Amino acid sequence: MTETNLISESWNMPRKIQIAEPPPKIPVEVMAVSHLGDGIFRIRLRSPFTDWKPGDCIAVYGPDQSGISRPYSLCGSIFDSELELWVRKFPGGQVSEYLCSCRVGDEIRVSPPFGYFRPAEPENADKLYFATGTGIAPFLSAIHSGIAKPGEIFWGLRQPLTYQPDFPVRMFLSQSVQADAGQGRITQVLPNLHFTRDTHVYACGLDKMIEEVLGYFSERGLPEAQLHRECFFTAL
Ligand SMILES: Cc1cc2nc3c(=O)[nH]c(=O)nc-3n(C[C@H](O)[C@H](O)[C@H](O)COP(=O)(O)OP(=O)(O)OC[C@H]3O[C@@H](n4cnc5c(N)ncnc54)[C@H](O)[C@@H]3O)c2cc1C
Structure with missing residues (x-):
């Protein structure tokens, strides 16, 4: 197992999440890219994944062989045949700039969904x-x-x-x-x-x-x- 980005389960307790090693790099096709304004891009990907929950992320790998990846939260419906990401483009950012510059038909590499932030749970809570x-x-x-x-x-x-x-x-x-x-x-x-x-x-x-x-x-x-x-x- 290996540790990845520092994110935390509860509001004041940072922790590292663990993902399987080596992280799989799955090729997926870019289906749409649009600018929503203020440097935020909506990116749709052909989805090879059928089993994920709201709050899950995927890791997106950079363009080179360095193995650098960054997590991005999935924002579409779990029933959609495509995945949707909303990405803020950081000029000079190793992954966000690459991702926001992708074109329809490009192939990028991603990890399977993971995460534990669960905005829909518990089901009946206010x-x-x-x-x-x-x-x-x-x-x-x-x-x-x-x-x-x-x-x-x-x-x-x-x-x-x-x-x-x-x-x-x-x-x-x-x-x-x-x-x-x-x-x-x-x-x-x-x-x-x-x-x-x-x-x-x-x-x-x-x-x-x-x-x-x-x-x-x-x-x-x-x-x-x-x-x-x-x-x-x-x-x-
Ligand atoms: C669990 C999780 C989920 C995430 N989901 C999303 C998501 O859905 N959408 C999304 O857009 N991002 C998301 N992020 C952030 C994302 O993973 C990257 O950190 C982000 O895209 C920057 O990566 P980069 O490689 O482009 O930039 P890097 O190469 O890491 O950094 C590039 C530059 O950006 C600058 N920079 C860093 N932070 C800031 C800041 N706050 N303001 C200004 N400049 C800054 C740095 O100084 C650096 O020069 C998520 C992060 C986590 C931990």
């Missing part, structure tokens, strides 16, 4: 979802797979995207004003939120948002087992 940027991916998967009710979703973006959500979501734009979206950061909703001692809270995306959101609910008595996180990015 849930609050918080995402920044591409951190919406696991929540999209849970909702589009029909195994999570939209509930209360708060989504922080820097700028508006071309994507129009087909479920209720409260969006907050940190860099521009839009009539139907709040201006500011999603954390500003925290003092006005209703929750019970049984509510589960899920936060995905930037580490600072996750710490702030889950720290808020922890301080107000929600047990750690109800605070779920998936950290994609560390604020610079």
Whole structure:
């Protein structure tokens, strides 16, 4: 076994996940690439996988033989014949730049799905979802797979995207004003939120948002087992 990216199971307990060694590199075809705005690309892949859960990622390998890979959360429906990724392009990024530059018909190499962030579980719990940027991916998967009710979703973006959500979501734009979206950061909703001692809270995306959101609910008595996180990015 080998250890890969540092991600954590609960809000304040970093840990390393373990994946089988050597990680399989499965060729998949790129079916579509589109820019959603603000450097976020939607990439669809022909899916060789039939058994995965919302919250799972795949590792995408870089273009060379170095073996470098990065995890990306699956954001489509588990019933879809294609996989969908939302990827923020980092200029100079070893994998994201390559991935966002792919064209229809290209072949890339990926690992089988893995992960333990489970936004649809437990099934009947009241849930609050918080995402920044591409951190919406696991929540999209849970909702589009029909195994999570939209509930209360708060989504922080820097700028508006071309994507129009087909479920209720409260969006907050940190860099521009839009009539139907709040201006500011999603954390500003925290003092006005209703929750019970049984509510589960899920936060995905930037580490600072996750710490702030889950720290808020922890301080107000929600047990750690109800605070779920998936950290994609560390604020610079
Ligand atoms: C479990 C998990 C799931 C993930 N899912 C997704 C996903 O669905 N979508 C997605 O877009 N990403 C996701 N990520 C992040 C992704 O795995 C990569 O870390 C990211 O794409 C950068 O990789 P890279 O190889 O392009 O960049 P690297 O080569 O690792 O770094 C490139 C450059 O980016 C800069 N950089 C790094 N972080 C930042 C930052 N916060 N702001 C500005 N510059 C920065 C670095 O300084 C460096 O110069 C996920 C991460 C984890 C751990």
